[in-house]
Amino acid sequence: MTDTWMIIKSLAESLSSLSDYPPEQVMLGQALKLAEESGxxxxxxxxxxxxxxxxxxxxxxxxVHAxxxxxxxxxxxxIARTGADPEAVFTRHLRYLSGRHLTGG
Structure with a gap:
């Protein structure tokens, strides 16, 4: 595991340790945070x-980069806060994306 993935997991664990919300609300809150960041x-x-x-x-x-x-x-x-391994999920999805054709295949 690289430092990047250890940092992601550490951040997720830290945020989760500060939360009293049930898993569904944690996921919703994190998704809303992602929408905020996209904005x-x-x-x-x-x-x-x-x-x-x-x-x-x-x-x-x-x-923009930041x-x-x-x-x-x-x-x-x-991804990490839903209980999944973010490195495994990201790697699997990246492989899926690399196998697709830009024409929608």
Whole structure:
């Protein structure tokens, strides 16, 4: 197990240890957190492109990268907090994706 996966599992365990909610609500809360993080990615991309006329170019590509990383980590923590092994799930899904054709096959 690499440091990355140990960190993901440690973060998930830490968050779970602070929660008194039942598993279903933990999963819901983590999914909502992922939605929040996705919104922050979108906000950063809008800021890089200057698509908000009130704010102009308000973000950098580095901020987009950081927000995307936050979303990715949050998604992996969601997997871990459902009791699954995030490394195994991610690796299996990545193999599935690599086997698909871009044409939808």
């Amino acid at each position: 922050e990615v979108a906000e950063a991309v809008i800021g890089v492109l200057g698509m908000n006329p009130r704010k102009g170019r308000s973000h950098t590509l580095e901020q 927000e995307a990383c936050d979303a990715a980590v949050t998604a992996l923590i969601l």
